[in-house]
Amino acid sequence: MPILETRELTRIFGDLKAVDRLSISVEAGGIFGLLGPNGAGKSTVIKMLTTLLPPTSGTARIDGYDIIRQSGQVRRAIGYVPQLLSADSSLTGYENLLIFAKLYDLPRKEREGRIRYSLEFMGLSEATDQLVRTYSGGMIRRLEIAQSMLHRPRVLFLDEPTIGLDPVARKMVWEHIGQLREEFGTTIFLTTHFMEEADSLCHRVAIMHHGTVRAIGAPEELKTSLGDPDATLDDVFLHYAGDTLESSGGGFREVSRQRRTARRLG
């Protein structure tokens, strides 16, 4: 049984079909990448799957629970790292984790050990008691991943996990995501528009455009399907998402939000 399955999942904003009858299934234990240009509907899919946004129609099941009728169980089964940098900068790394350990009802006697372990796992032991304000962008991202993994979720959602990071920090985040999957068996569901990221990390990818999935499969399969032996995932993307990689903007709000995130990541 797949760990995540969407059925005709749809979200309409006014006249815009942000997500149009999306039906995908994700097997447990892998890294699944949802790719697409800005405005393709990736973040809307994540918001619906993480119970933040009710679908207009259709539904999805995660770990056997329905996202609409069993949202409480779904919330316990998932972890979520939003696109924005969402660790609180006026608290220490430890405090950021402590608050979420409590919100996820971690038993008191396990809390301390698990927080220390998580920080160590993400390479943040040294910065444990420093204010997050003093962290670099890559460190904040790793802290957030630690934060979302405290309750050992079955599925971890990462929305554009490396946006705005420099190449070194990006690589480090990729490595940690891979280790998470190996260590805890977590299924990882991420969105990205970096093809290199998708190619090196994901076992399966879906290419989304204008709210629908245009192609789905392992990166290798998709590359072979083009019939060109030198094809890269970029070519696959252009093939299925047209020439919209640069042109589809995503609106002022999205661009300004990304810039803000990028600035915070420094």
Add this chain to the structure above:
Amino acid sequence: MRLVVNDAPRAGWGNPAWPLINFFRKALVIAEFEIRKLRHDPTELVFRAVQPALWLLVFGQVFSRIRGTGVANYQDFLAAGILAQSVLFIAIFSGISVIWERDLGIVHKFLVSPTSRVALVLGKAASAGARALSQVIIIYLLSWLIGVHLNWNPPALLVVLVTVLLGAAFFATFSLVIAFLVKTRERFMGIGQVMTMPLFFASNAIYPIAMMPAWLRVIAHGNPLTYEVDALRGMMIVPGIHTYNIGLDMAVLFCATAVLMLIGGRLYARVAT
């Protein structure tokens, strides 16, 4: 210390047999989150003390010379009003934190965690209550210095603290509801400024209801701040001054807060979109 895969029984956490206890525990965690932030940077509380000091030391000193207010001792009368006012000011802008958290993405993580939305609201309200308690200390100290006849009777002090907590919870929740509706900092600040003074003037904080023109009296009787001031004025000073009675004051504040919290819980998810 290698951990096994998915080592914890997820559904069993938080003791679901006690949902009510879990509800209050989560609210306390949210309050803890706010209070820890305050502990790293408490300057806000220091600056908050300036305004009540001006009201008590300047406004109060001058106005205590005016005759014909029907108030035996205006400084005593004013002290309770200024405590209520500081609580109002601290709480009414507290909702902006949720707009910050929305812009930073923190609110999304709270909403994805297994935490009741009403508990999130209650937690925010409780943290406003904690800030407001710091004002109690400052205003009692200032009042004592200028010779206000304070009631040091422990049960009366306890009622003052509970009233301050309820008053802060009411206006903090009110503020959150506005934040959920307007969603941007600019509009929130605009509405906050517009709301604060009318709430203050249409209450018995600095003058008795008996002095008001009839139309204003009607509004004052519907203003929760009036009931907060009434409870404080009955318990903070000797002799206490009551327009209503402490039972009615508490009942109005409690019910108004509970209703707003339920509304806030329903609206919370709006900030994620």
